Amino acid sequence: MMKRLLCFVLAFCMVAVLICGCSKKPADSTTQNTSDPASTSGSTSSSTETSASTTLEEPMKEPTSIPKSIKILAIGNSFSVDAMEYLWNMLDAAGVEEVVLGNLYIGGCSLDTHWKNMNGNLDAYTFYYNDSGKWETNAKKSALYALQLKDWDYITVQQASPESGLSDSLGNLQNILNYVKTNKTNDEAEVYWHMTWAYQTTSHHESFPNYNKSQTVMYNSIVSTAKDHVSGYDMIKGIIPSGTAVQNLRTSYLDDSLSLDTYHMSLGTGRYAVALTWFSFFTGIDARYIDWVPADYPKIAEDKAAISNAVNMAIKAPFEVTASPYTKKPVKTVEMTDADKAIISNLGYNPDDYLVLDTEMTLHAFYASANTSDLISSKNSSNKTLPYYAASNIFSRDQIPAGSIISIADGYQYRADAWIGLNLDTPKGIRPDVTAETVVVDDAWWGIFQYRGFIINSATDKTTLTEADLDKIRIYIPKKTESALPKYSDLTQDDIAVLTAAKLDPSKYQVLNLDVTYAAYYNCLYDPNMLSGKLQLNSAAFFKVAATQLFEKSDLPNGTVISVKAGYQYRPEGWTDKTTPSAARPDYVTTSVITVDDAWWGNFNYRAFNIAHEGEKADIVFGDGNALRIYVPKS
Secondary structure (H helix, E strand, O other): OOOOOOOOOHHHOOOOOOOOOOOOOOOOOOOOOOOOOOOOOOOOOOOOOOOOOOOOOOOOOOOOOOOOEEEEEEEOOHHHHHHHOOHHHHHHHHOOOEEEEEEEEOOOOOHHHHHHHHHOOOOOEEEEEEOOOOOEEEEEEOHHHHHHHOOOOEEEEOOOHHHOOOHHHOOOHHHHHHHHHHHOOOOOOEEEEEOOOOOOOOOOOOOHHHHOOOHHHHHHHHHHHHHHOHHHOOOEEEEEOHHHHHHHHOOOOOOOOOEOOOOOEOOOHHHHHHHHHHHHHHHOOOHHHOOOOOOOOHHHHHHHHHHHHHHHHHHHOOOOOOOOOOOOOOOOEEOOOHHHHHHHHHOOOOHHHEEEEOOOOEEOEEOOOOOOOOOEEOOOOOOOOHHHOEEEEEEEOOOOOOOOEEEEOOOEEEEEEEEOOOOOOOOOOEOOOOEOOOEEOOHHHHOOOOEEEEEEEEOOOOOOOOHHHOOOEEEEEEOOOOOOOOOEEOOOHHHHHHHHHOOOOHHHEEEEOOOOEEOEEOOOOOOOOOEEHHHOOOHHHHHHEEEOOOEEOOOOOOOOEEEEOOOEEEEEEEEOOOOOOOOOOOOOEOOOEEEOOHHHHOOOOEEEEEEEEHHHOOOOOOOHHHHEEEEEEOO
């Protein structure tokens, strides 16, 4: 019988059963997977050192057997819809001959409601059924109907997300388990608990206050409920660690961007990650083995290594977060030509220090970044100017780091569209002017934005582009990028003036580097995770604020001087630890100079700063982060 925990890794000494026999990897693979986070899927083997260089996984082992049949019934809600959306396809891609999935669905359905429906034999459910790769919808069905429709191998139960971390909400779980035991048609069918995920850090869900509006608190509560309470029920054979897989993945470069609406999984990556968790859990097969990705979301293939790592680590350690080694998104590169070498050399740089970014151009397409991050092409638009343009992929700051070189061929021009976030209701990007200038990327070029996408057209503006034009823009990225900012920097003349005016000796101080993120802030009523505009549905509000990194007491010892320029303000958010929200939030400070002491720290052990114009009357622009200066005494 298939077990749920990493059958393929004996070295971890987990409870597992190896399944006999041998199989080939599915032939319809769509992307290259590897256990090495530093690998890329580009057209050359080169990669930048912005990728992680270690992995927590062993080399992938081929499964010793593929089950012939898997039949799973979920007694669920919308979170089981998320989890099962792509599950049939994954099992089919692995070579499972018979796949049957069922999902008893009521939106937001709790255990209490499930029991009410079972006890009354109510036709209260929408029953989703899939035995062919296509989900069928059946209205007004009962739990009894679904339980007796098939000889299910596995039956899953879950709590509604608002109560998923509340152990006192399990009162009717035993009643549900008894009902399932009485009415299932397969005596060998096993029952599992689906441990769901915490909400996005900035979720607006009305039940998020149940967890102090803290993702960390919610995740820990979900884990505690599953581990310390649900696992004690005799009929529960195990815990499907979807919540941990999601939390693991949130530590990768994908960050907290896995949600559709801050609580359901996104239609692409989020649902894929949870389905892959179910796949590995019920088959014992390494998540890296599956190469299938949904046709509507092909870019999932680019993130597959990070997703697979998150899933495999969740199966290995279902009740704790494992930090992802994939903290920087790998980039695709193409071979450097003699022409590229000449361009780089003529600019005074060494071609051996650079790679050529694969811009992944789409012919006859462009962006309108002031309105959306979606690519506008012939697939979704009848715009008559489309033939004049080609558009690149969208790249993050990590993928085009400072020191990169952007060059355009003679007779062409480009626009570097910019966004603070992607797939937002109000993305508030910018649409810069077109240019033909060669640019060496620095922080000012990125400004407050997190993403850039390029469109090119001819300098004559109305020339139809062809495939031959797609390589006219060239982006050269440095093989080695600067590591983290140095902790301190030297005083400027302005800094000296501030300290002198405060009757302090400038020679005794150094400037603490704040590592400012624009369009972001902290709220210590939540846990100490930066709230970034790149993830928000109301991103416009974030343009008023910038945020520093998080500091410990040792970073800001007594005697540290905090200065803010006239016309600006800062809020010194504070926490006692990294999981507990604060009871109160400090006010904004406009006092020009203050000195840190024990009273300033109070009960806090961590502080971070929000920076804004006084009264938040204007948007923050690049450079405004320098309005806050922190001078630390030299040791």
